Amino acid sequence: MASLGAAVIRIDAEPAQDKRRWAIGNIGKQSMHLDYTGDARDAFLKLVAKSDILVESFLPGHLAKFGLGFDDLRAVNPRLIQVSITPFGQQAPYRHYRGSELVVSALASNLWQMGDADRPPVREPGEANFFHACAAGVFGALLAERERQQTGRGQLVDISAQEMGAGRNTLWILQHQFAGGRTSQRLGQTIDLGWGGSRAVWALADGYAFFQLPPPGSPLERALADWIAEVTGEVYESGDLAAAERFLATLSVKDVIAQAAPRDVRIMPVTGPRGVAEDPQLTAREFFVEHAGQQMPRRYLAITQDAGRGA
């Protein structure tokens, strides 16, 4: 919301312990320390009375214990839009369930799908579902704002991180409904988006790459075959996974970056933390900003009124 120009006031009951980590999620905001459930409750309500949107992520019922539930806040400011982002949403039997990313991804069925068949499933990195839920929260707030333009009244926007995660499984939700209850499987470095397994992660000489064998007979397959022939002198037979594996394992990340794109071989080396921080594409688009000596993402989208400008 701040990146779209809103005046965002971040409220914490106490100063953050890890200021560096706190700063990443709070660039572009103002900050207040306010004991809003205690001595500063009245001051908080005055701020609510003059605000358009409140964003919170406590379990349902927590703020109500302090007389700060949405009905209490709405009485102070009928135009208030409250965005509540929680693990399972404001209604239904799991609404009071606790869960961070791991538990949410388990119940969303995302966790099930990654890993080896003979090992436990393994989760996605970072806060994938909650980050997604935050993006939905912004959209929800702006939808509610459009309704408010017509009605003059605010409302509660309810975002469930489980629903966000489950919603990404469209392909497998359709497989269940139309393919006799077909269930996804964990296939290691192979992915199956519903139409058959396809090896997706390959070892390079000094790293890994995302790559899928091109369809047999396609121009993309010919491009791969030409590349293998030129470097190794070997003839690539259509769909020969082992030959592709042997070839790619001889290439460095630098080789792949230099040679693949000009040949229209669609392979992308997998980038680690340093690679992302120094990524030439992100740098060229001025994605990062340095704030108090700390590198961090500057914006979510490039928005301009001049099509020729980048960021």
Added chain:
Amino acid sequence: MSGPLAGLRVVDFSWVVVGNVTTKLLGDFGAEVIKIEGWQRRSGERSRPIIPTEDPTSPDNKHWFAHIASSKKSVTANLKTEEGRKIVFDLIRDADVVMENFSPGTIERMGFGYEALKAINPGIIMASGSIFGQTGPLARLPGVDATGAARAGRIDASGYPDGPPLIPSHLYGDSLLPFFIASAMLAALRERDRTGKGCRIDGSMQEVIAHQMWPLIDRVLQGDQACWRTGNRHPDTAPHNVYPAAGEDRWIAIEVWSDAEWAALCTALGQPELAHDARFATLAARKANEDALDAMIGDLTRPHDARALMAQLQEQGVAAGAVQTNSDIVERDPQLRERGFLTDLHHPVLGDFGHQRSPITLERADSQVMFRAPLLGEHNRSVCKDILGMSDAEIDALEAAGTFR
């Protein structure tokens, strides 16, 4: 239409996933979304059979399309004809938003770039979704969802700590970026209503995923290498993992964030004395003995039904979740069912099936107005008549001339 976006008109060039997810968000909440397609240039998912069909060449029987194109209209305007192009330009002249997700540079080559559209409608908001954005050295590199993820740290951080990077069998960037684009559209509409000026929105999957990954990336850059590719463990707490449950390949995820929750877990698992075991009594001790901790918890969870244990642990204030399959979330999850995750709609070719609503719950139940996906060219006549004011005779003539093929 009664959704909050009623009255908003979107001309939609989307052809595979990221654009179509964006415009479904708009259509589900009441915007009038008009997909611009052609018999020769169909929206990509009309051609991708994720489930075998009797007639693979039909544009109207693809299951994925039936989901991501719900709440939209379809117009087939042959852009190789002057009349077809005029239809689209006339629609854009009075539209609010244009969406596209071709490879960067394509929409300009088609003659529908932002500068061209701005010339006929200064208030137009044009959004593009792509892997790397519209500018920069990688902008024109082709790719899919995982290409952006590969370049944003997501794949490198995925997997077991002792194994190679992995990719899950579901999408992320293709689903994440649309929420940012749709939000920016609504913000831009507000600005346009104030200034009369539109804008160009340029969304990059690599960038939104890099945003999501940045807290982890920053930790590594500060020297905390151990927080990268941790599998199911968390650098700041323990236990935090997936444990076996009764049945074949059934699992339960458990997170403990305090000593009190640790004591509650021990009690719930019938071993209250473990809370005082020096190997596990504090967070530091649990992290130091995490292998033994996980093995012991696994032994204790193994006899239990995952769902029953989840309920029992949650009752004690411990975060726990049965690891569900795609079938579980459709058939067995009471939370998703009660919240209306799937809505049965009738599709003229595929029959009745559960369509996913947009995962934003507003107070008014009818804020979402989802309807089934269009057949190819289904709205040619109604759009030309109701929006462009053409007569039946004019439309018949266009049809006869092949404008809609």
